[in-house]
Amino acid sequence: MTAPLQQISTFDDLAKLIQVDVKVMKSFAYDRPDSKRYKTRPFIKRNGVIRQIAVPHSTLKMIQRRLLLELEKLYRPHSRAFAYIKGRGIRSNATTHLGRKHIFSVDIKDFFDQINFGRVRGRLMAQPYGLSNSIATTIACLTTFDNKLPFGGPTSPILSNMICSGLDAELAKLGRDTGSFYTRFADDMVFSTQKSRFAHQIAQLVDEDGVGKIIPGPDLDQIVTKHGFTLNPAKTRLKSRQDRQIVCGVMCNEKLNIRRELRREIRAILNAWQKYGEDKAQEYWVSNYGRPENSSFELSLRGKIEFMRHIRGENDETVWKTVQKFNQLTSGSLISYEPPTDWRAELERSICIVAAESGDIKKADAVARQGSGFVIQDGLIVTNAHVACYADGSSVEKLSVSFRDLAFGALDVELLRSSIDADVAILRIKDQALATSLIEARALDFDFNASTEVGATVTLAGYPNHTDGDTAHVAVGHVTGKSQYLGLELFRISQNVIYGNSGGPVLDDRGKILGIAVCGSGESDAPYTVHNGAIPAKAVRDFLFPPLLDPPLPT
Secondary structure (H helix, E strand, O other), X not given: OOOHHHHOOOHHHHHHHOOOOHHHHHHHHHHOOHHHOEEEEEEEOOOOOEEEEEEEOHHHHHHHHHHHHHHHHHOOOOOOEXXXXXXXXXXXXXXXXXXXXXXXXXXXXXXXXXXXXXXXXXXXXXXXXXXXXXXXXXXXXXXXXXXXXXXXXXXXXXXXXXXXXXXXXXXXXXXXXXXXXXXXXXXXEEEEEOXXXXXXXXXXXXXXXXXXXXXXXXXXXXXXXXXXXXXXXXXXXXXXXXXXXXXXXXXXXXXXXXXXXXXXXXXXXXXXXXXXXXXHHHHHHHHHHOOOOOOOHHHHHHHHHHHHHHHHOOOOHHHHHHHHHHHHHOOOOOOOXXXXXXXXXXXXXXXXXXXXXXXXXXXXXXXXXXXXXXXXXXXXXXXXXXXXXXXXOXXXXXXXXXXXXXXXXXXXXXXXXXXXXOOEEEEEEOOHHHHHHHHHHHOOOEOOOOOOOOOOEEEEEEOOOOOOOOOOEEEEEEEEEEEEEOOEEEEEEOOOOOOXXXXXXXXXOOOOEEXXXXXXXXXXXXXXXOOOEEEEHHHHHHHHOOOOOOOXXXX
16 A cells, blocks of 8 residues: 555645645745754753754744654654654663673764765655655755754654665664674664674674774674764674663663663652752752753653653552652652552462373373463463473373462363464363362453563563472563564563473563463574564464353363
8 A cells, every 4th residue: 555655746746745835835845045944053962962953943843744744654664673663662672682691782973964865865766665756855855954864853763764774674684694683773773692792793802902892893884884874983882791781771681770870860869859858959950960050850850750660660669669759759740650569479379380291102292291371260271282282282191280389289180172373272170179169269361452562561470490399480571572483473571481481471560461481592502583482362362262162161
């Protein structure tokens, strides 16, 4: 299906499409000098560097915003681009690199400045966009300033992503070919790997006056140059697990967090406000953090706490205590944040160890197996088919489940139904009286609409490598990506799915099931494939609860 911009060919067509007077649009596209279209002002970055922001004339800004709506209908974001895209951001970008052995970051120098009128016009005329010469030329005229994308123009972000689509595709392939994973957030490009070191095509260690220095590899540098950009050597960083791994301001060693310096600033300002009052807290903020005297510490503090909340997520004790302290001090609107719940403490009652013992030594896959499972309605148990079944779909001869808090040992179960394709199985406790009296009340609830988007907070539960006496393994992490695996649509999580955890539940931050753990982690030097995968619950909803059988499932 073609976008409206692809269906028009003339200047007048474009003016009509975005509902702007032809004479007005012509004035801002071709007649007015830049000084009458933009006003520039300095912007001091956190590191002290001064950047010029070009603010478009109010009428031109209106035109650009209407163009933006049409460009959004045209643009299909690359999966590795995370900036300026609805549903993506610095949190989801950092999540894709969570818990990796090494993270290598490089930065494009003067990003917007390197995208000029000709590049914008040429990209819009090229495939897959294919806009007419007139339309592409007019859009380029309306969206560039001083022959570059203005830092401050509403259309600059999406045009930069469109320009970088080829760059993203080539760098993503370079990552796949060398066992690493690539993402880009505006001008920040990040590679991460589980290998012992990066391939030389991506990062190299060189000797500079007797000191080792990390530089971009030849393939990485060549691809960036090919696409019309230059890397900034001052912003090349390699961090390993023992270092603070920071991606676009977000720490991502084991879990997502804000920088230590920001946490300390929030805590210090709250303490000053509580101890000395509002006026002294304002003075403290201005003098200790170099802020303008006419700025508000309370507004800044509120923004920083909201940022902490965004990064750390819901159901977080640290965020809860910080919000509570702020709300007690402010005379303005309160920050809304639900108190953390302790549902994870009760989770062990609802998950079980699944044991499968083959009685047919002639089966090629006749082995003893152990997995995890969880209780759903009617006292039924969900696990993976590869735990309870042979490869041909038939049931392993002896199946049992054990709940750690039940003293009478393993309960015999039978296979009710399974799907080898979906790798999911439902087990039924043979002693139905016991299932009714003790197991049904342990059922977990599903949320088939819960988000499995990158960055969503998730909890993995189960019994990896279980031996007698072990408690359940409950680990909090995040969704890190999506994958295809043996025909399954999976989402990847930051927690390790170790042998024995297959079939365990993956839950959202309210304790609702959103997936089933299925695919284990890999620490080998094999290229990046699918590690720590989970089946979305909504993908197997009809299998779990057949429309004609729900509720209840037959006995």
